[in-house]
Amino acid sequence: MNLLDLAKVAPQAMPLKVPAWTLGCFHRRSITYANGAEDASTRVIWIQTHGLTGDLRVPAERPDVSHRAGLAECSLDELAALAHAEGGIADTGWADGRMDWSNWAAVQPYDKWPEPGELRRVGGCLMEFAPSGVYVEDWRLQPGSAGPLIGLRLLEEAGAPRDGGLVIAGDHAILALGRTADLATDAPLPAQVLAGVDPGALFGAEARYAVKDGDRYVTRLATNPFLEGQALDLEGFTAGPEPGQVRQGARLWRIDTLLPDRQQPPATDADPEGLAWLEREADRLPHSSAGSSPRRR
Numbered sequence: 054m055n056l057l058d059l060a061k062v063a064p065q066a067m068p069l070k071v072p073a074w075t076l077g078c079f080h081r082r083s084i085t086y087a088n089g090a091e092d093a094s095t096r097v098i099w100i101q102t103h104g105l106t107g108d109l110r111v112p113a114e115r116p117d118v119s120h121r122a123g124l125a126e127c128s129l130d131e132l133a134a135l136a137h138a139e140g141g142i143a144d145t146g147w148a149d150g151r152m153d154w155s156n157w158a159a160v161q162p163y164d165k166w167p168e169p170g171e172l173r174r175v176g177g178c179l180m181e182f183a184p185s186g187v188y189v190e191d192w193r194l195q196p197g198s199a200g201p202l203i204g205l206r207l208l209e210e211a212g213a214p215r216d217g218g219l220v221i222a223g224d225h226a227i228l229a230l231g232r233t234a235d236l237a238t239d240a241p242l243p244a245q246v247l248a249g250v251d252p253g254a255l256f257g258a259e260a261r262y263a264v265k266d267g268d269r270y271v272t273r274l275a276t277n278p279f280l281e282g283q284a285l286d287l288e289g290f291t292a293g294p295e296p297g298q299v300r301q302g303a304r305l306w307r308i309d310t311l312l313p314d315r316q317q318p319p320a321t322d323a324d325p326e327g328l329a330w331l332e333r334e335a336d337r338l339p340h341s342s343a344g345s346s347p348r349r350r
Contacts, residue, residue, distance in 0.1 A: 054289040056221075057259070059299065059311040060201055067309050070104040071147045073129070074174045077101060077198030077317040078225035082191040099192060099261045100143070100220040100227045102204030102310040105225030106154055107220035109140040109262045111274055123279050124256055132252055136242035138276040139165065142218030142229040151184065157263025158207070158216035158231035160276050162257045174232040196263070198223030200318045204309035210302040219285075219306070223281065224265035225228055228285055232257040261285075283294075307348040 054062075094113035099106065113292055116134050121127050127135070133254035141159030145152060153169040170181040170190075176192040200223035207217035207230070216231035234253070238245065261275035261283075268286040286301075291299045297308050323331075329340075 054288075054290050055202065056290045056299075057201055057313070058202060059290045060309075060311045063311070065297070065308060065311050065314055066202075068102050068103070069295075070151060071101065071145055072172075075101050075152065075172065075179070076103075076202060076222065076234055078181055078195040079192040080195055082192045083192050084188055098225070098227065098274070100222050100225055102202055102220050102222070103252040104145050104206035105206060105218055105220055105309045106143045107121075107218065107260075108143070108231060109274060109276070111138045111276065115278070118278060121279075124252055124275075124277065133243045133246040135276075135278065135303070136246045136255065138260075139192060140276050141231075141258075142216075142220070142227075142228055142260075144206075152181075156216075157191070158218060158229055158258075160260055161170065161237050163241060165241075174321055175323075176321055177214045184240075188268070194319055195225060198222045198293045200224065200314060202310050202312045202315040205306040206309060208305045208307050210305075214344070215304075216339045221270070221295055224284060226250075226263045226265075226270045227260065228263070229260040230258060235336065293329075 075098070079101075080097045080173050081095070081099070083091055083093040085091045095110055096113060097110045099108055114132050115138065118127055118131055118135070139161050139281065141157050143154040143157045145154060147153075151169040151171050157164065168183045168185060171184055173180050179192040179194065181190040182191060182216070183189070201221055203219070203221040206217045207215055209215060213233070215233055217229050220226065234254070236245070236250070236254060245255055246252065256277055259275065259277050259280065261280050263270035263272045263273045263285050272281050272283050272285070272289065275281050290299050290301045294299075294306055299306050299308060
């Protein structure tokens with residue numbers, strides 16, 4: 054059965070572990086650091102379900118390797134540049150206005166972003182502050198985030214443990230698969246490429262971002278660029294051996310979220326005084342209609 058059909062006939066979800074206003078697909082507009090530097094070019098996508106985060110970060114200056122047949126034909130310098138990409142799936146928690154991430158199944162073997170995030174959302178803008186003050190990230194809710202909300206955590210593949218996950222928010226999806234064997238060191242991947250570690254092991258983990266195209270989710274961006282253009286396989290899902298599990302061929306998944314249709318309006322709550330000001334000044338504030346009105350707190 055197709056995964057989206059399974060969500061319709063057997064919807065279920067773990068209790069919500071994060072605020073409802075964090076659910077959906079967000080693209081990062083920029084990150085600004087305490088030293089004044091800013092990055093608005095790295096392509097960064099975040100999809101949030103009830104208790105899972107999917108994340109993908111690909112530098113804009115990644116080399117064009119479309120003339121290569123695959124990773125095996127790439128030069129050492131090209132592989133080192135490709136190895137700067139990041140992505141993965143993590144369990145998500147929330148306390149005292151902060152989101153935290155744990156149990157990463159990630160492409161990079163070390164934790165590059167160890168701080169929790171202090172989050173606040175206004176309309177479609179979600180701001181994430183590092184508690185240390187070293188950076189702030191500006192995220193924007195994406196059109197098409199409403200619809201199916203699905204989060205699966207990979208438990209095993211062909212009977213052997215393998216970490217990973219799949220998250221879907223409306224028209225957006227992220228699939229991340231961890232390595233089948235640990236690397237010998239947790240050094241950043243570019244350093245390991247240049248040190249001569251087997252590229253097959255280094256690139257054995259992957260993360261890809263897919264967008265709905267007709268009845269398929271087609272990969273638009275991936276840590277391995279040779280996966281781009283491929284459709285995600287969402288067929289062959291059945292109930293798993295235990296409650297809260299689903300199986301897809303050789304893969305066994307734990308269900309975090311399996312809901313067929315969740316709306317995610319771009320508007321957020323605000324105080325009555327602020328809403329009254331917004332209404333008074335509506336004709337004098339340049340804006341585009343979002344199709345939804347904020348609620349009074």
